Amino acid sequence: MNKVAQVLGMSPMRVYEVATFYTMFNTVPIGKYNVQVCTTTPCMLRGAYDILRACEEESGAHCGGDSPDGLFHVMEVECLGACANAPMMQINDDCYEDLTPERAKLVLKSFRDGKPHKPGPQNARKNSMGIMGKTTLMEEPPAPYCREL
Ligand code: FES
Incomplete structure (x- = not known):
């Protein structure tokens, strides 16, 4: 610095x-996997602190510290921009969304086992689409307005 x-x-x-x-x-220096749990309002309202506790339990790290094996660093962070899929966490560069405490533990376990889960929603939904799939903006968009024609 x-x-x-x-x-x-x-x-x-x-x-x-x-x-x-x-x-x-x-x-x-911090643990190999930086587990950042978002606790800003949308995630907090959807159980972010339960996710944080689950990550602490599964990793053995206290918030702000490393796990005894040096594998995980767990921390609380502000909004990471995936609010529509709250609650979520970011591990290194990837986001894991639509978490429950059980799903968060499974994600951390997958890292410990050397076969990380696929990032993104951890339920059945695709991206930030509703769980029932695409329901709006299905029709062909109209041509742009042109006053010269
Ligand atoms: S509030 Fe958690 S990602 Fe935005």
Whole structure:
């Protein structure tokens, strides 16, 4: 961080402020799999704290720390932009959505077993479509309005 400050020609404190504020920066080494559980309002209303507890139980890590085997780092984060599929968590670069405590534990177990589950919704739905499939915007869109014709 001191080197970054030097290269950018700014006070080291400015770099420390950024590095300690944003959760995507870590100032110390963390577990191999960074489990970030979103607890912002939409996810919280859908049981995010139950997901967080399930991740702590399955990994053996306390929120903000690593598991004893060094495999998992569990943390609480703000909105990760998958609110329509709440509750969700991100593990390294992938999102796991539509979680229940049981599904969250299965996802962590799959990482421990070396065969990570496919990212995305962990129920039957596709992307952020309703569970019953596509129900709107099915027709061909009308041609754009053109006042010259
Ligand atoms: S509130 Fe959890 S992803 Fe947005």
